Amino acid sequence: MDDNDRLTAADVRLMQALAQRLVAVRPELVNSDASVGELAWNWGKGHAAAGGSWRRRLWFSGAELLAWGWAQLPRRVRLSDGSVQDVTSAYLAYQVHPDAAELVDEVIAWYAGVADGIERTVIAQAADEFALERWAAHGYATDPHSLGDSGSWTQLNVRDLDEVEQPVLPDGFRFRTADEAGPRAVVQAHVDAWAPSSYTQEAYEGVRGTPPYRGDLHVLVEAPDGTMAASTIMWLDEANGTAEFEPVGTHPDYRRRGLGRAMLLHGMRLARQAGARHMTVACLGAPGRPAARELYYGVGFRQFTRDVPLVKRVR
Numbered sequence: 001m002d003d004n005d006r007l008t009a010a011d012v013r014l015m016q017a018l019a020q021r022l023v024a025v026r027p028e029l030v031n032s033d034a035s036v037g038e039l040a041w042n043w044g045k046g047h048a049a050a051g052g053s054w055r056r057r058l059w060f061s062g063a064e065l066l067a068w069g070w071a072q073l074p075r076r077v078r079l080s081d082g083s084v085q086d087v088t089s090a091y092l093a094y095q096v097h098p099d100a101a102e103l104v105d106e107v108i109a110w111y112a113g114v115a116d117g118i119e120r121t122v123i124a125q126a127a128d129e130f131a132l133e134r135w136a137a138h139g140y141a142t143d144p145h146s147l148g149d150s151g152s153w154t155q156l157n158v159r160d161l162d163e164v165e166q167p168v169l170p171d172g173f174r175f176r177t178a179d180e181a182g183p184r185a186v187v188q189a190h191v192d193a194w195a196p197s198s199y200t201q202e203a204y205e206g207v208r209g210t211p212p213y214r215g216d217l218h219v220l221v222e223a224p225d226g227t228m229a230a231s232t233i234m235w236l237d238e239a240n241g242t243a244e245f246e247p248v249g250t251h252p253d254y255r256r257r258g259l260g261r262a263m264l265l266h267g268m269r270l271a272r273q274a275g276a277r278h279m280t281v282a283c284l285g286a287p288g289r290p291a292a293r294e295l296y297y298g299v300g301f302r303q304f305t306r307d308v309p310l311v312k313r314v315r
Contacts, residue, residue, distance in 0.1 A: 005114075007056040007070060012043045013211065014058065014065045018095055023240045026098050028127040032154055032282060032307045033070075033093035036212065037235025037244040042093070044207035045199060050075055055114045059103050066100040069093075069107045071114050079196035089311075090115035092122040096131070104134045112138075120312045127305050139312050146309040149288035153309055157293075157301035158280050161272040165299070167265035170257055172224035175266050178208070179215035181228060189220055189228035193249025212236050217243075217274060219267050221259045229254035230263050234271050243276035248292070264299045280304070 016036045022029055023036075033042060047054070053075040059067040070093045077085045092111050096104045111120060121143065124131045146153045169175070178186045187204050191197045207213060212235055221230040230250040236243045245267065250260050268279050283292040285306055 005055045007054045011056060012039055015039055015068050018065050020237055020239045028305045029098055029125055031095050031125055032123050034095040035244060036237045037246045040210045040213060040235055041246050044210035045203040048202050048206050057110050067096040067103040067107060069110055071111055077198050079198055080191050081196040083196060089119040089121055101130050104131050108138045119314050122310050123307045125305055126308050135310050140310040143309040143311040149286060151286035153285050153307055154282050155285035155306040156280055156282050156304045157296050158278060158304040159300040160278050161268055161276055164268045165265050167262040169262045174222050176220045176222050177216050178218035181220050185228050189231040190249060192251045217270060219263055221263050230259045232263055232267055234267050236274055236276055238275060241275060241277040243271040243279055245281040260295050261299055
């Protein structure tokens with residue numbers, strides 16, 4: 001067990017390697033914030049601004065990582081519209097190799113220590129019955145806000161890349177890569193799609209400095225007036241021949257024009273050329289939040305697994 005409590009870029013690479021090992025044998029157990037792409041995206045965009053509120057612990061067998069926990073503690077987040085958001089609860093991203101499933105109890109105990117006295121949230125996979133039993137034994141319950149018609153739980157969607165339809169853009173629109181568009185346009189595209197957002201130039205520099213980021217797999221759609229109307233990043237896992245979309249966003253003024261569909265198809269063709277055989281993307285799964293889900297189903301994705309948000313309230 002490594003007791004150094006600050007998450008580092010070297011730690012993220014070890015955590016990504018564990019994700020790759022799980023994808024090869026039990027992909028349904030890869031937690032929602034523990035995939036190669038999610039780790040790169042979350043670390044890259046956040047470590048400069050929020051890293052002071054991050055704590056982690058790693059569990060090894062020799063030199064091999066078997067489990068990790070990444071706790072994100074209460075913090076203040078400044079958004080692009082000038083507002084400030086106070087995050088008052090703790091959140092845990094974690095992963096345990098199924099061959100060392102008993103370590104989930106150590107992860108839970110460590111989290112309790114680092115976030116003592118704070119409302120604690122965590123997300124486990126529905127397929128991980130052992131982990132769900134252990135979290136329940138320690139007093140965690142399904143987060144009621146995640147249930148219902150507009151709940152916040154997410155599902156992971158997959159498809160193979162044997163055949164990918166040719167994308168079609170409306171007249172005057174064109175595909176660009178991040179290398180072509182430049183950092184300022186790339187950041188603005190994300191902020192426009194997700195406003196209000198905490199994404200900044202500094203955050204993007206962190207993202208593009210985090211493996212396996214590739215500027216040629218960061219795709220945008222440029223409108224006739226030069227606006228970057230949609231964007232997505234594809235994270236390639238060469239070891240498993242997979243790639244994942246994260247994030248995917250469209251400017252609100254350009255939605256319902258087929259840009260997202262065309263961008264996803266174009267991205268999958270690029271990912272296939274780069275060596276990917278399978279593609280993944282996550283989205284909200286609640287019945288009342290169908291927009292992204294229907295977009296992904298429309299380009300050939302199907303649900304593979306889903307997560308279970310858990311919470312332990314402060315008494």
